[in-house]
Amino acid sequence: MTTVVTPHAVSAFPAPHEAPTDFPDLLHRLARRDPDVTAVLDTTPDGVTHAVSRGELWRRTRALAEELRAHGIGRGDAVAVWMPNWSDALVWQAAVAAREAHVVGINTRYGLEEVTHLLERARPRLVALAQGFHGLDLLDRLRAAVERSGVVPEVAVVTGPGGPTPEPGACNVGAGAWSPRRDDGPDPAPSDPDALAVAFTTSGSTGLPKLAAHTARAVLAHAVADAAVLGLVEGDVVLGALPLSGVFGYNAIMAGLAAGATVLLEPTFDADRVLDHVAAHRVTHLASGDDLVLRLHEAWSVTHRDLSSWRWWGVADFQGRSHELAAWLGEQGTTVAGVYGSSEVFALAATWPDDEPAPGRLTGGGRVVHPDIAVRVVDPDTDAVLEPGREGEVQFRGPNVVDAYLGAEVPDAFTADGWFRSGDLGVLVDEGAFVYVCRRGDALRLRGFLVDPAEIERRLAAHEDVATAKVVGVPGADGATIAVGFVVATAGRTPVGEDLVAWCRATLAGFKVPAAVHVVEAMPTTSGTNGTKIKAAELRRWATERALGMG
Template identity: 55%
Template sequence: MTLADLLADVVATRPDAVLVIDGEDDVRVTRGEFLARTVALRDALRERGIGHGDCVGVMLPNWSDALVWQFAAAALGAHVIGINTRYGVGDVAHVLERARPTVVAVADDFLGIDLSGRLRDALPEAGAPAPQVAVVAGPGRPPVTADAAARHDVGAGTWVPPEAAGPLPDADALRGGPDALAVAFTTSGSTGRPKLAAHLSSGVATHARNVAAAGGWDEDSVSLVVLPLSGVFGYVPALAAIAAGGAALLEPRFDPARTLRDMARHGVTHLACADDISGRLMEAWHAQPVDLPAWRRLLIADFYGSSGAVAAWAEDETGTPTCGVYGSSELFALMSFWQPALPRPERWRGGGELVSDAIEVRAVDLFTGEPITGDEPGELQFRGYHVVDGYLGDHDGAIRAAAFTDDGWFRSGDLGTARPDGSFVYLNRIGDALRLKGFLVDPAEIENRLAAHPDVGRTKVVGITAAGETRAIAFVEPTEGATPDPAALREWCAATLARFKVPDTVHVIPEMPTTVGTNGSKIRAAALRELAEQLAGSNPG
């Protein structure tokens, strides 16, 4: 099954049911309307020479148009690369250089951002041919005129995507397309320049259905999609809802209070995000509680060390079961998550049960590469339909070769333990693990203890080398109005943690350094590590 087949199946059952909701504009798009827009765009792309193997850039916010472009391109055997509307010129140039899109869909007006200008400025740095620019008006707005579209030209001309016209096309109009690369996601770039990890159409469709089945999506489900569709953590929940016959509620910009109101109004059942987005929803809810009776599941990743507090809020104050997850651009988001039947807080950590028997996981020794059969942590490696099928711009295959073992397993670069029942526990990135007094320690264990203190908002623990040994250095961001005492926080840790896990030093800082990506905001551990080394140098005693 391809993406086009998946959409055809969904439309054929209930063409009048809502498929996508443009939340900010309150525009409901039925399955039939979505199909008509997809077929019209597919035909327009074909007329402009887009076909099998071509790349289509989508520089749009979370509008229904972004999903239409995905399905239309996939129906031709072309692949989409999402270009985050928040990318700077350097990021855009990198995508243009690696992906070489033939056409880029650009929002005509979104928050006053000159997206086509950013494309234009990026082209010299990219050294790539100028793409056509398709100018998209956005939900509920009149089409862009040809004259208005012309100002978006970056060197290869502009055009305006057609509106669907005529009778509703038959769902079978999409079937029979090729199974080719359909979508690529930008990796985090934590080890060098970001890679563009691409997946086959059949892999996307298969994963959407598997996630929906494992996560309890159905025809009454509504996925809230706040994270950009250009990132895997926004994309997969949207596709899972569609695959289940439900709807995706798209929010093009994140306003926590408004988003809570939209969750209530549209009956959101599922939210998958990290503790940055869910944490801000929690704060908004505490400021003005909203009844969320339809909310069934929060699937949460820990980026800020506050997932435990968010999970407790969701479960205790809104009655929403919360489960930890695992995934990446190269492995899809939500490739695993824990189930609500597991006791808390065990089900809040990263990892989980695989969403399909067609996915395999193993942990291997960091030095020998041999599989580990006990409880010792090792590098998590995966194989299955969900694993990246190629990297855009990887013409000599070097990136792919480095990503896989000789026996065909994908190297995740993550530390964890694989369980006999097929589930696994994610600990941290291998480079973030701490070797303290000879023991391998997950910094999250220390972070979770610190985060439980009422004076601590966000926290991050890094390691530095001093006098020939690794020392754990903690940074904490205080809660509003609090003035945490570093010595008291060390005593707080010592009350429950082994002595070698108590941070050597606790630094209180006003705000964590963060970086914003397609899957949410993350604390910049490297910046904190550098700061810790500087502070240690200025206070050698």
Template identity: 45%
Template sequence: MTAHGFQRVDFLTTLRRVAEGLPDDTPTPFVLVTPAPGSSEEPDLGAWDLGGGSADASQLQEPAPEAVAGLRTDSGGTTGDGGDNSRDVLTVAFTTSGSTGMPKLAAHGEADTIHHMQSAAAQVGFRPGDLMVEPLPYSGVFGYVAGMVALFGGAGVLIQPVFEPEVLLRAWAAERGTHYVGGDDMLARLREVWASSREDLSSWRWTGIGDFQGMSEEIAAWAAAEFGTRSVGVYGSSEVFALTSFWTLDGDVEPRVGGGGHLVADDYAYRIADPATEEEMPDGERGELQLRGRNVVTSYLGDAGEGKKAFSDDGWFRTGDLAEAVDGQTYAYICRIGDVLRLKGFMVDPAEIEMHLATHPEVIIAKVVGRADAAGETEAVAFVVTTPGATVTSEGLQAYTKAELARYKVPSEVRIVEDMPTTAGTNGRKIRTVTLREWANEPVAEGAGS
């Protein structure tokens, strides 16, 4: 059984349940679908019929007991020793390699899923008539959660079978879309097309943005300047749901467009722990973000025990992400722990170097990885995509970092490349740091360029 099969059944089934269960004075949720590629129909196709023609929930068969690796014991799920304390039917699963690096399906129970959607919807704060624009695939956790959160908030959802920016922008303007959740890569493509089409997106009020390409700040600034849109950074994964936290606009903490934010439910908890000892870090120090609550994966399907490695001995989910505490329910995501560079004894977030390089007027995007030098110590190597016709050299960019950054943060080498290696996923395109590390260890002529 594929993850897509799970979500196809659950998404349509839950749509009907939402439509049937809302109070009489609540607007009926609806889904608008843009035309399939090659269609001559106008983009405003009207409401999806939630009452029929969709998949039968009976098609979702319960997995065999031996295929379920029991993990959670706090609310539903199964115990770690295989004993069953389930109060919740598994209803959705997302593909993930998670913090163990092994491919598997992260499954969540129905009651936990509904709890998360209701909690996140309350934090977003939808109004009557709102419309979520969500072109991400519903086989991925961000597309699925964003769409469901909107429906549980009484809003509609505009979806698209295949991402076509021109068609989506026309539908967005025609249907007066108010909300959007997605990565900065997809938003960058929409911005590029909008520069020519100039569709009226003045209805766009709120965006939850994933910083996949390091462009969140400039995308947020563009949306604010052109449409008055407020953008906030979001955090989530297949194991803990998308939108498990995001920066709120009306809280005591200044909202940010980086990952992290305020946990959407009071019964969700986090801690910042030493990844080696599991001990909680003192206030102000960075460590691994660990989560506990009903948002955390109930079971891994088709897993031979690897999933248990993602949990601490006392039951906290190890995200594999570096973060720092802001307050009791709010944290700031820094980067993946595997991306942290130890340079001259200092723990350095490569994003700090990347963001500085990106301020150069001839740099479009920068990515920094580590490699071992002749003495076996880690050194930083930067890969940069420059603007068309740029005259800046690798040496010039290295000098640019020396002028502002601490000496140990200056890349030992800067390579100018035509494009970043990327991989397409259900949540958007991501830069392949594994490939960049391979390039960093190859001679320039055989690798990424110079």
């Protein structure tokens, strides 16, 4: 699975002989081109940003690649990187790839069960550990996971920008511990771009997540394509507020670097501080869920910071608030577009062009970002290809598609003719463009009709008393699925469930009207690497309990 990186797609590299082949080569060429340009803005623990030049980023990459060589890290090895959004995390991505090994990112919020699972699946030879970050005892969690899994890695202790001097001695979990130097090293030998470079955890809607791995060539090709489609150029600033361990944050930051832009990294999220940075550093691009920008909007409503530099927001509608947030950002001059992606096909695999009119431009999906990415929609039961306009499962083939799963086979991931099964329902608009509907398991079959719950959620959210809405399906008295809504009230309002049912009945088809709407103080949520999502399974349990008079 290969693709050709076209030089003209990367504004920083106009000449054909300068086209980079993978991420380490990209950093090398950026440094050679202009070593003093700021590549990364690091945020220190006290909230101050520190500029990291292209030259410094490449120097640190060289030094770490040499240390990894000395520690025996080579082709096919997994290196777990357990740290927040620091420039160190980017250095580890590049240096590990230079050794033809692959990074498995671990979210700093992961608990013991998740870390144990990753150790068992990825079996990393080395863990780069941000011990002491944000008061978290990651070492204690790692020790417990090592004991449970039986996987005993080396540990490299990293303290990040402005952090204390590392103390590796206390971090040995059985295979030794050390701390990377920040001196220099030789240029690493050219690496094979077809070696695996990074693996991401999947959403894990059932059971524990899988680890979807991609090659170095695929990472760079996708970064180049995203940079071109998003209109990123040198001088732009990409906000990296989502964890690099997740595909959403990773792909946006890689696109910025591929364009020769600056990436602003936020290791923790404080809305007021991030808004200060957006204004001070003239941020131009952000890709995130609506949950993150909702928090920015709440902070902005108090201080009205200058957002005039913010040109583009690629949104995933996790909480049903993208339309109202798009209206707010439109007043600031920001273009908002729905996006599509996953760990298996990369984030920002598709987005809508600027000339796509709203509200269609705000829906999930879009036009694929690379001409070698093919997309089709099929009957989810038979894999029969459907014509444009008919709803079915969205499937992909191309350089963005997962190259391997670490530690486990996934026999049903691909069709017999080699297409990746996304598990998402959608509608093909024309060749290369599609509208995302919902996860196949979230679609509601109401009186024989397949219904996207987001349609009902949008109607509920349009009521002035409703701040957030979510709809789930549960079995009714006769065993058929019924829709049940949950809403969080707008501050100072007291909506009534029966009134909201009537509100839906006024405009929706009868079979789409929820059987009940419950007002709750807060939605049950889960925080993942790509943002905060509402836990539909928990709401289904609540709906069932209330129907039985238990809640």
